[in-house]
Amino acid sequence: MKPQRRDWLPGYLFISPAVLLFLVFVAAPLVAAFGLSLFHWDLLSTPEFAGLDNFRQLVTDGATIRAVINTFVFAISSVITHIGIGMLLALGVHRTMTRGTKYFVRTAFFFPFLVSWAAVALVWKYVLDPTFGLANYYLSATTNWLASPTWALPTLIVVDWWHTIGYTFIILLAGLQTVPAQLHEAARVDGANAWWRFWSVTLPVMSPTIFFATVITFIGAFQIFDPMVIMTQGGPDGATRSIVQYTYEKGFQSFEIGYAAALSLVLFVVIMIVTGLQFRLSRRWVHL
Numbered sequence: 544m545k546p547q548r549r550d551w552l553p554g555y556l557f558i559s560p561a562v563l564l565f566l567v568f569v570a571a572p573l574v575a576a577f578g579l580s581l582f583h584w585d586l587l588s589t590p591e592f593a594g595l596d597n598f599r600q601l602v603t604d605g606a607t608i609r610a611v612i613n614t615f616v617f618a619i620s621s622v623i624t625h626i627g628i629g630m631l632l633a634l635g636v637h638r639t640m641t642r643g644t645k646y647f648v649r650t651a652f653f654f655p656f657l658v659s660w661a662a663v664a665l666v667w668k669y670v671l672d673p674t675f676g677l678a679n680y681y682l683s684a685t686t687n688w689l690a691s692p693t694w695a696l697p698t699l700i701v702v703d704w705w706h707t708i709g710y711t712f713i714i715l716l717a718g719l720q721t722v723p724a725q726l727h728e729a730a731r732v733d734g735a736n737a738w739w740r741f742w743s744v745t746l747p748v749m750s751p752t753i754f755f756a757t758v759i760t761f762i763g764a765f766q767i768f769d770p771m772v773i774m775t776q777g778g779p780d781g782a783t784r785s786i787v788q789y790t791y792e793k794g795f796q797s798f799e800i801g802y803a804a805a806l807s808l809v810l811f812v813v814i815m816i817v818t819g820l821q822f823r824l825s826r827r828w829v830h831l
Contacts, residue, residue, distance in 0.1 A: 573811065579804035586798050597805040607806065609781050610789040611813070613696060617785065618764035618817075620700045621707075625760045626753060628704070629711035634741075637719045649716065653709035660706065660769035667702045668774050689775050692782045699770050699783055707763070711756050718752030719745070750829045758821055765814050786810045 580597050584590040601607050636648050655663065670677050673687040688698045722745055730740045746753075768787040771777055777784035777792070784792075786806065794803030 573808075576804040576807050580801055580808055582801045584800045586800060590801075593801060597801045600802065601805055601809060606781055606784070606789060607809075610784045610786050611809075613782070613784060614765055614767070614786045616696065617700060617703075617767060618761055620697075621703060621764040622757055622760050624700070624704050625708055625711040626715075626757060629708055629715050629756070630753075632708075632712050633715040633719050637716060649713060652712050655706050656709040658706070661773060663702070663706045664770045664773035667705075667770075671698065671774075690779050692779050695775055695779060695783045699774065702770055702774070703764075703767065707760075711760060714752060714756045714759075715749070718749040721752075722748045747830045751831060754821070754825050754829045758818060761817060761821065762814055765810065765817070786813075 581593060581595075582590040583593045583596070632652070636645055640648060668689070669675075671679075671688045673679060673685065673690075678688065679685060686694060688694050726744045726748070727740055730744050735743065766787055767785050768791070771783050771785050771788045772791070775783045777788050787810065790803050790806040790810065793799045793806060
């Protein structure tokens, strides 16, 4: 064996488990989904070749279009609220609290993220109950939050924020702790106020962390499923149905396996395109 090849061998051995897992759990299911999307199949009868009919149906299916719009609205709102509010929380904890208090606050904010979505959704469903829920009691309101076409999706966005903001908060707080104090001190000596130091020192240094949190939040929001199924069942009238939920309905309730496979491929393509755009745009504002 040539010396150069011998040097590469340990590297290939180390990455081989990850490559194997990728092939088994990502590449193979994608190929299988594409194959299924070319057929009409209900799990009982013989699969019937349909070509691109399932993809043509996607374009004309109003429920699919609405699910895509709902998912985009949910994802964009999640990113804005998670990054914006998460940054405010991280700044407040980082600058004003002692070390012991920081540990307690970090644990308190992160704890809801450790609770399963099923438990969170059920608890919030009782909190938002129009008759006996705490939300209407403290707001002195009579709104049926989960049955209102206007408020159902914003309500789920708030529930998602409560459940997952701790993860974003921890990431951003860790990023803040990597900002060298010397840079802030130098900017202060130059006469920069707190806002200018945040804009010209903190944000550039934290830009890789913010970018990572943005990408992770987007991908997670596009795959949202549990709160829609448990709290609203996609209603009212499809106002909260996501792409993943619609895929589940088509695959395991209507047994339109080919159409569900086509939906899953659309979700994969959308996530890839959005993530690719984020990486491309990151060249303009992420400082490595």
